Amino acid sequence: MIRRTLDITAQIATGQGAIWAVALNDDGVWTGGSDGWIRRWSVTGEPLGEGAGTPPPTLTNPRGAEVFQACAVCHALTPDDEQRAGPTLHGVFGRRIGTAPGFDYSDALLSLDIIWTPQTVSELFEFGPDAYTPGSRMPEQRIPSASDRAALIQFLETATR
Template sequence: MARPTLLQATLIAAVALAAAAAAARAEGLLPPSAERGAELWAKCRACHTIEKGGRNIVGPNLHGVFGRRAGTAPAYNYSPAMRAANLVWTDETLDKYLAETVDFLPGTKMYGGLAIKQDRLDLIAWLKAAARD
């Protein structure tokens, strides 16, 4: 049997490394990255602000959101579903809401969300730091 050329060996190693990385990612999640969460926030800021005293846009200002009862940010016109929701925003509730927005809270005004768990964890890590008083 002939020995693989350097190019073939490099390609085999690259494929093996990529497969190993994919398998590791499939088995578990990486620690949340607030830096990556800041990049994901770029999509959210089309509808939300985060600065203390920031204005509401399509969605409410998210400053101080953690620990706040859902549907209570000042001067925002929430959907009846959000006003009636009996939940407080925590890592867990925000993760569930972002995962399946409409299923988690039927009647909400927000659409979309983030299907990928790692994206949600990263965004939540960034929000916790950026939305703090």
């Protein structure tokens, strides 16, 4: 059916303040707003769910958010999120390894002299925790794809501020 009018047929009333991103896919309409939440809507404007500005994949860096999903099991992105198996990644860049408040680090990790930067985070996942942070409790995970590591870092640079 071809519409021959510009009349509004559906309206999404988000209640989330300014909308900074809108995307369409097979699941409906996704909105990202100034309140830091991503919401999913049907094409008729009915809410289908919401989640804090982390995966489901963000609209600004869907690949980085997708790669982060494996990390989200153990790591939060906000300072006030409940502790998980790993420390929060909030404010990770520029922070010395083993210094996030409130987390019980292994002695092996505390003995390392690493400052988290885009380069050191990339090296962690290029070589794997067993090689890069030997003796830490972090499970062995590698990201062999340089483009996936770059997408993850770009996502973290935004999501951990």
